Amino acid sequence: MKNIYTLFICLFLASFTNAQDKFLTKNGTITFFSKSPMENIEAENNQVLSIVATKTGQMAISILMKSFMFEKALMQEHFNENYVESDTYPKATFKGRILSFDKITATESATKVKGELTIHGKTKEIVIEAQAKRTDDAIVMSGSFFIDLADFGIEIPSVVKNNIAKKIEVSFNFDHKPYKK
């Protein structure tokens, strides 16, 4: 019985020390690019929050949709009003795990991130290929992947179907620093 108590007290203490095992960034960058015959649309968000738990390799990302900046103000308004509906769905999130997190070293190498991406209130399981490196005071992750707008219930009206690509290229770059609460 005594042993069990000791175990729980250890777990209890360990849950406090978890805080130092997290790496966080508040100004990660996500850009997306839509290539179509009529026009290219590009937007950048450099206030993305991302966190990595080093014990488990778990990763979470939180993206404020209204922080995407477009070249044209009208595009930005339409993006928020008509496509991602930012008033109803203010955030996009990702929750998942970096596969083979233990193998990441100070030299940049390829890895995979698997998890659930939620945009526009719709969730989809995805696997992303990423470049990653890890030192004592930083975890850097970058990469790009394609998302299909139809998977997230984002409709493109027929009049602008030549202006917006069905598959959007999303690029990301996160420079996580040790997170101290």
Next chain:
Amino acid sequence: MKNQLLTTFLILFSLQLSSQDLLDVLDAETPETSNVVTATFKGTRIVNGHSIENRKKKELEFIISHRFGRINTGFEELFGLDQSNIRFSFEYGLTDNLTAGLGRSSFEKTYDGFLKYSLIKQKTGANSFPFAVSLFGSIAAKSQKAIPGNERTFAESLFYTAQVLFAKKINSTLSFQVTPTYVHRNLTAINEDPHDIFALGFGTRIKLSKRVSLNAEYYPQFQKLKSIDAKNSLAFGVDIETGGHVFQIILSNAITMIEKGFITESTGSFFGGDIHLGFNLSRTF
């Protein structure tokens, strides 16, 4: 028994802490931002009158507006379609908050110029503010030749309008605007006509779908032109948005599309059938 309770408690407590969701940490770390409320109205006009919406810096908007004749003129006039008034204008964002416009109406061959300035924005989050305030000023100059013997100077052809626009977006579906308005005319048709007219505009937008909204606008006046038996302006519109275009279909008792005209010179009785069908077409470059 006591030990079991304590054990259960410790298990639950440690489990809860260790499985603390990473997303919750991110939520806690998200800085509180100040969000400017956008798209209170789709276009820069509610129906005939201006909304608080401005063109952004370096954006140029070209607007063509039409008002046909009265629907109750019957089949011979094809319900007013034989008669048409047009205004076209270029409206340009000097800054994100200041829009300048130049327009020309076929009705009395009138030129108009305006400035609209967004003074206060509606905001949520940090530094929130419940409504938006814009200022509007315009000058209109009638250039139609006067009847011989009734000549007027250039100064006598001028009209001035000043408006303060208060708007609130209640939610993504519903927006309101209240617009105190002052119109001054340098020359009146008869002595009994007031030079200065005050009006209080009311406007609203109800979003029917992502790209379609229903708009309404009413401008009761505190003084009226006696010479033409002026009525208060009442108008309804449907906005349809497609990419860089906004298309508005309008039913209005006014035939003109500038403030001094539709607010003070409308003679139609809306519910008597004196309704003008109209369109506003806008393209932003």
